[in-house]
Amino acid sequence: MCGIGGIVKLSTGARSPLPAELAFMTDVLRHRGPDGHGQWIDPNGIVGLCHRRLAIVDLSEHGAQPMVGAAGPVITYNGEVYNHVELRNQLVHKWPFASRSDTEVILAAYQRWGTGCVDHLRGMYAFAIWDPARKVLFAARDNLGIKPFYYAIVDDRLIFASEIKAILPFLPETKVCKDGLAEYLTYQFNVGAQTMFEGVYALPPGHVLTVDEGRIKTYAHWDVQYRIDTDHSKSYFYTKLQDIVDRSVRIHLRSDVPVGCYLSGGVDSSLISLLSTQHDSSNKHSFHGKFTQFPGYDESAYAQTVAEQSSKSLHQLDITEDDVLGSIEDITYYLDQPTAGPGSIPQYLVSKLAAQHVKVVLGGQGGDEIFAGYARYLVAYFEQTLRAAIDGTNRQGTFVVTAESIIPNLASLKEYKPMLASFWQSGLFEAPDSRYFRLIDRFSDMSGEILPEHVNREAIFERFQAIFNNHSNVQSRSYLDRMTHFDLKTLLPALLHVEDRMSMAHGIESRVPFVDHELVSFMATVPANIKFRDGGLKVMLKEAYAGLLPPSILERKDKMGFPVPLAEWYNGKLGTFVRDTFSSRAARERSLYDTKRIVAALGQNGKFSRKTWGLLSLELWHQRFIDRAAEMRATLANALDGQVTQPVVASADFRGRRKAG
Numbered sequence: 001m002c003g004i005g006g007i008v009k010l011s012t013g014a015r016s017p018l019p020a021e022l023a024f025m026t027d028v029l030r031h032r033g034p035d036g037h038g039q040w041i042d043p044n045g046i047v048g049l050c051h052r053r054l055a056i057v058d059l060s061e062h063g064a065q066p067m068v069g070a071a072g073p074v075i076t077y078n079g080e081v082y083n084h085v086e087l088r089n090q091l092v093h094k095w096p097f098a099s100r101s102d103t104e105v106i107l108a109a110y111q112r113w114g115t116g117c118v119d120h121l122r123g124m125y126a127f128a129i130w131d132p133a134r135k136v137l138f139a140a141r142d143n144l145g146i147k148p149f150y151y152a153i154v155d156d157r158l159i160f161a162s163e164i165k166a167i168l169p170f171l172p173e174t175k176v177c178k179d180g181l182a183e184y185l186t187y188q189f190n191v192g193a194q195t196m197f198e199g200v201y202a203l204p205p206g207h208v209l210t211v212d213e214g215r216i217k218t219y220a221h222w223d224v225q226y227r228i229d230t231d232h233s234k235s236y237f238y239t240k241l242q243d244i245v246d247r248s249v250r251i252h253l254r255s256d257v258p259v260g261c262y263l264s265g266g267v268d269s270s271l272i273s274l275l276s277t278q279h280d281s282s283n284k285h286s287f288h289g290k291f292t293q294f295p296g297y298d299e300s301a302y303a304q305t306v307a308e309q310s311s312k313s314l315h316q317l318d319i320t321e322d323d324v325l326g327s328i329e330d331i332t333y334y335l336d337q338p339t340a341g342p343g344s345i346p347q348y349l350v351s352k353l354a355a356q357h358v359k360v361v362l363g364g365q366g367g368d369e370i371f372a373g374y375a376r377y378l379v380a381y382f383e384q385t386l387r388a389a390i391d392g393t394n395r396q397g398t399f400v401v402t403a404e405s406i407i408p409n410l411a412s413l414k415e416y417k418p419m420l421a422s423f424w425q426s427g428l429f430e431a432p433d434s435r436y437f438r439l440i441d442r443f444s445d446m447s448g449e450i451l452p453e454h455v456n457r458e459a460i461f462e463r464f465q466a467i468f469n470n471h472s473n474v475q476s477r478s479y480l481d482r483m484t485h486f487d488l489k490t491l492l493p494a495l496l497h498v499e500d501r502m503s504m505a506h507g508i509e510s511r512v513p514f515v516d517h518e519l520v521s522f523m524a525t526v527p528a529n530i531k532f533r534d535g536g537l538k539v540m541l542k543e544a545y546a547g548l549l550p551p552s553i554l555e556r557k558d559k560m561g562f563p564v565p566l567a568e569w570y571n572g573k574l575g576t577f578v579r580d581t582f583s584s585r586a587a588r589e590r591s592l593y594d595t596k597r598i599v600a601a602l603g604q605n606g607k608f609s610r611k612t613w614g615l616l617s618l619e620l621w622h623q624r625f626i627d628r629a630a631e632m633r634a635t636l637a638n639a640l641d642g643q644v645t646q647p648v649v650a651s652a653d654f655r656g657r658r659k660a661g
Contacts, residue, residue, distance in 0.1 A: 002065070003029030003052035003504075004076040004149075005161035006128050008137050009045070010214040014156040017041055017048030021170075024639045026050045028166040031334070032078075034507045040066040040074055047130045047137060049076040056080065056255055056360060056509055062099035069107035070096055072132050077103050078162050079125030079147045080511070082251040087120060110138070115208060118221045122251070122518065124511070126203075128160065137211040143222040143517040144366075145205025145493035148500055152200045158211055163501075164200055164336040165625075169636035171199060174629030176622075182455045186443045188340035188614055189494030191463065193218075196337045196621070205493050222517065224488060226474040226481045229525040237526050238544045245544075248516040249275040252362060253283065260285035260358040262350065262510075263314065265302030267538055268364025268373075270553050271545055272513055276362055277310040286312040287354045287361065289319050289346035294565045305550050317353045319346055321569045325577060328620065334505040338621040339498055340442070340614030342564040347502040355506040365499050366514035369487045370523050371531065371538045375416050376439045377483055378535045379423060380432075382406060382413075384479060385535075387429045406535040432479050433468045436486070437461060446611050449598050451591065478528035488520065566609040570602045578602060578616055586627060587619050 005025035007017035022039040030037070033052025041048040051065040057080070066076045081087070084102035087109060095108035102123075109117035110129055115138055124146035128139040139160065141149045151160040154170045161167050168174055175198040183190045193201045203209050206222035229237075253259055253276060261273040263286045276283045286307050291297035300316055307314035324345055331348050332338075354361050368374050385403040413420065422445075427438055438444075443455055468486045476482075496515065503510035523531065531540045542554055570578065579602070581587060582595040598615055625632075 002054050002078045003032030003162045003166075004050070004078045004126065004128065005029065005166050006047065006049040006076060006137075006159075008047045008158040008160075008211050009156070010153070010158060010211070010216070011156045016045030017157075018640065019048075020640045021636075022048050022050035024169070024636055025161055025166045026052050027639075028169075029162060031507060032162060032504045036064055038064055038066055040068070040076075042074075042130065042132065046135065049074060049128065049130065051076045054359070054504075054507055054509060056257055057084070057100065057102055063101035063103060065103060067101075067103050067107065069104070069111065070098075071107075071111050073107060073110060074130045074132075075103060075107055075110075075127055077106060077125065077127035079123060079127070079142065080254075080509070081105060081121050081123040081125060082254060083120075083122040085254070115210075115221075118208065122516070124515075126162065135213070137209075139203065139209040140221065141203045141205060141207055143206045144488070144496070144515050144520065146496050146500070146512060146515055148497065149203040149209075150195065150200055151203065151209065153216070154199075158216060160209075164195065164197060165333070165632075167200055168197065168625065168629065169632045171197075171629075171633075174626060174632070175199075176626060178454070179459075182460055184338060184340075184618065185446065185450055185455050186441055186460050187490065187494075188442050189491065189497075190337065191467075191490045197625075205489075223473060224485065224517075224520055224524050226476045226485060226524045228476045228478075228481075228527055230527065234530050237530055238540070240522060241540065241544050244516070244519050244522055245271075245513070246275060246279075248513045248519055249362075250279045252511045252513040253280045255360050257359040258285070258357070259283050259360040259362065260287060260354055261310075261312065262286070262354070262361055262363040263288045263303040263306055263312075264364070265299035265306075265553070266364065266367075266556070267542060267549065267553055268367030268514065270302075270306040270364075270549060271541070272362050272364050273306055273310045273312065274548055277312065281311075284312055285315060285354075285357050286310070287315050287317075287350050287357075289317045289350040289353075291563065291565050292318050293320060294568045297563045297565050299563065302553060302556070305552055309550060315353055315357060317349055319349055321573050323349055324569070325573055328577075329624070330505070331502070332617070332620045332624050334501045335498065335621075336501065336625075337497070338614070338617040339494075340610065340617060341495075341498070342566055342610065342613050344498050344502055345564060347498060348505060351503045351506045351508060351510070354503075355508045358508065360509045360511060361503065362511050362513060363499065364514060365495060365510075365512040366492060367538065367541070369484060369492045370514055370520055371541045372480060372484060373538045374487070375413055375537070376419075376436075377480060377532070378406075378409065378412060378537060379416065379420060380436055380439060380479065380483060381532075381535050382410065383424075383428070383435065384432075409535040409537070412537055432482065433465055436468065436483055437464050442611070442614070446615065449594050449601070449611075449615060451593070454592060476528070480528040480532045481524070485524075566613055570609060570612065575602050578612060581616060581619055586623060590619075590622065593619075 026037045029052045033054045035055040036053035039050040049066040066074050068074045081102040084105040087105050091108045109120055118140045125142045126147040126149040130137050148162050150164050152167050159167050159170050177198040180190050180194045180196040192204050195202055206220055207218055208221050209218045263269050288303040290300040331344055385406050389403045467489055474481050474485050499510050533539050579599050582598050588595050
């Protein structure tokens, strides 16, 4: 887990990358890698690579980066390839390994398979390899988007980095991307390559970027395919699920430093914690953030139950309103882009706690998207069962759900009655894509606070349909598969963005065993009447591990992610902070909000608490990255002023070792 960056000339007239530019980028990314840093510039001045290191595997200097391979290619890499042991054994006769690092394994795989090396990697990664023989840059991002990779074209140079903040100072001006803003206001995250910054792009999950003779090309190297397996029984799927999950947890524990676990009190993190103990008895630390100031927000009893069963010490943090106010500006900075979910608060603070004890933490991220854990899936299917019962079509199709069978699971919707009332106000029994879009659309709830010209609703819906109705990827007729596919492609990368930033802000590596492409590919073959039987949320995961998970965790109906008492805090200091923020001249002159209406909504019994947080995040993001853009550019200019321009050597160069051997 590290931070990477680089600059590539796209034409002969472009300026060569300077050591001072790379040094500036590594300084911006220093929180991602406190254990070391390095840079490398091609002798011909075509490309420069830089790196910040968080040492997890092979703690020696042999794992330092950028790393020059025995055959000449140079890599800067962020992440973990969990099957590096198996790949090393496969490649050892073709490559003179000089380290134990997974970084060198990627170089060896590149020499063996070229750009096809990504087909052999199991893990989380974002890397760039400069191949001097071919004069080609080859960059790739892991299949599901756990690790970040951003890029921009400035003055005929490609500039890339792990975080946008390392790119922004190079831009001649920093502007809000209209399409990115519209996506945020609709979904509260960005989709695909879009970011909130004009001219800055994300390499999408499962994609490759190449630069060859100045031409930039991106293409997918992996994508999830829903090809339903109708040949096997329920017991087969359950057995295979256990095999894949157990194997994923086992290899995610590979580390040369201590590993801990996040514990939220839900099924996902609880299962990861319990399985990690089975595979590694030295895994002794778990971490939990709780809210005890107001009733109904304290989940520590559930976390304590799992910690005791898994023989772990539970390190707890009681999060207060003052903690939020004291960290909100830092959270805004580290995130790079606004995030509407208040879960970033406990993630940031609990990661800070975890960093005092370990360098690697396992979490349960991805469980809701992969195992159908969101209540909205049940809401959507409940409507479909009513429609089918009325139309007499409930016995047609490949996924048979009746109104009678789904009733026992409706208790999961107890906390969602306001959402149900809003959802059914209009559009009842529309086409499935329209109904799911209505479920996830946040703009309809904030259309009074946001001036309407900022969102092109038709364009947003068309882009939604292109993903939701992608029949080449989702050949299943199941409504559930279409919903989970959309969330895997869009929501999950957004959640992983927060996971990465909030952990790396404190220099720790967050690993997510459920976000494993072998597991995701397998779940895409499971028939919906098994993985979502009778509308049961995470029914397959719960039943497969019913003998391991405590009954109190299995039987919970009230788990809603990170419960944060925003509504209560808005009546105190946080409310004052929101009022001051939206009463500022900057917010009032932004021509984006009805600031008076935002402030007025604070007193409406918490009904708009999440919406208000999303708008607050957006305004704080504007203030930090848009309003202060000139300051960021000036910081870069000062760093470059009077600096030397000669190339520097790589941090780890194994070409000499190969010759010597």
